Amino acid sequence: MAITSANQLELLQTAEAVAREKMIDPGLVVEAMEESLARAAKSRYGAEMDIRVSIDRKTGVARFTRVRTVVEDEELENYQAELTVVQAKDYLADPQVGDEIIDEVPPVELGRIAAQSAKQVILQKVREAERERQYEEFKDRAGTIINGVVRREEYGNIIVDIGRGEAVLRRNEKIGRESYRPNDRIRVFIKDVRREVRGPQIFLSRTAPEFMAELFKMEVPEIYDGIIDIKAVARDPGSRAKIAVISYDNSIDPVGACVGMRGSRVQAVVNELQGEKIDIIPWNEDQPTFLVNALQPAEVSKVVLDDEAERIEVVVPDEQLSLAIGRRGQNVRLASQLTGLNIDIMTESQESERRQKEFALRTQLFMEALDVDEFFAQLLVSEGFTSLEEVAYVEVDELLVIDGVDEATAGELQARARDHIDAVNRAALEKAQKLGVEQSLFDFEGLTPQMIVALAEDDVKTLEDFATCADWELAGGWTTVDGQRIKDNGVLEPFDVSLEEAQNLVMTARVQLGWVDPAELVQDELGEGEETAEDDEAEA
Incomplete structure (x- = not known):
């Protein structure tokens, strides 16, 4: 096939037809044709030559040119596509490195194989352009x-x-x-x-929570307009779902707006989701309140939130337990997904039993440690005392509010509590010494004898050992594995040492050992303070 005047316009007509069919830019098709013709020309004139083809976008005339680039003498490698500055003087008056010498060459005739190769190049380029168009069209959708x-x-x-x-x-x-x-x-x-x-x-x-949110946006104009916002969605696809909504207009009920007149709006979403039952819940910034709403239709008697562990304990009436948990745990699982909290559910009788057990343990502790009768020990527990330290070091006035306790009795109680604490501490120190704890750990402030024993039993016996500990190894924490939160028990967790306290203890030990420069710590704190101030200014 020769590129003659008879088929010059056919190139443009073919490009237009292919571009319309594939819905891409005709210029991309012409560029593909230019590349395919250039490749065919190289097979005719030589693969090492730099042959380029340009097709006039109006007339369809294909112009074949040979391009040679001027390079330094020592960089000359391809004699067909490069030439030195001296050689270029035959073509240019003042040649410079990087200049191009362009010579027109005769058009080539495409044989059957060359034509087939050109066709493959064009098809490949068209496919690539089509894919890019498709990606650009859908990436933002x-x-x-x-x-x-x-x-x-x-x-x-x-x-x-x-x-x-x-x-x-x-x-x-x-x-x-x-x-x-x-x-x-x-x-x-x-x-x-x-x-x-x-x-x-x-x-x-069709199972993504966002699918349900988008369906509600289509059915509820208030959501589309931004008057009502969907804060969270949890789904058990095809079975049940919970969606939390909030209204920024006090005159509009978010739940009622999503339900619609006689349930028309929510029913349209339910029909699309194959009958999936949907609980529409009012969102609340207060997590316990939000959880009470999320556990509907079950009633909740009491909620205890543990922010650090991101867990929440819910107490429900005995007859509401199965309703709160739901079939196969569905209700509590969806409520957990909706709130982002791990939920422990117990009945009122279970919670009462646990409280009675704690009450009995504390009563027994006070009876044995303070050498008092059961009635008096129960009085202490009823007044909110939970440990011997509280009795030993509390203000005397707080003991005097207990019926039958005068200043002499209060003083005697505190003396007995302190004596017991001292005896326990001495026993702990002796045990720690037997376990091989070095004096450096005994001299470190912030650790009680009982803590030192716990550390020694975990093979932490020197200040150096303690300084190498991670804060979560001491205070405990939570790790997420395959979407499940797993508890990491800390060595000092039984002593109510928080993560922040553990960080301070470890850093103090590292400073004492000379591993960390105190000046750097101060500088880091100042830097963090400046960043916080800048953030506050930016927000303002």
């Missing part, structure tokens, strides 16, 4: 809902035609056991769009 048509099923995955491309709805992203046949219309959530070697991959979902 991730997180939105789209309507598509089912094309086929492959190994349980549904291939969906979404207009200008295909996307995949994986088996685990379908609701329950729903099935589709070719040409079925389907509404899906664009979960992810990835650029991959084989082209853009668009992944769909």
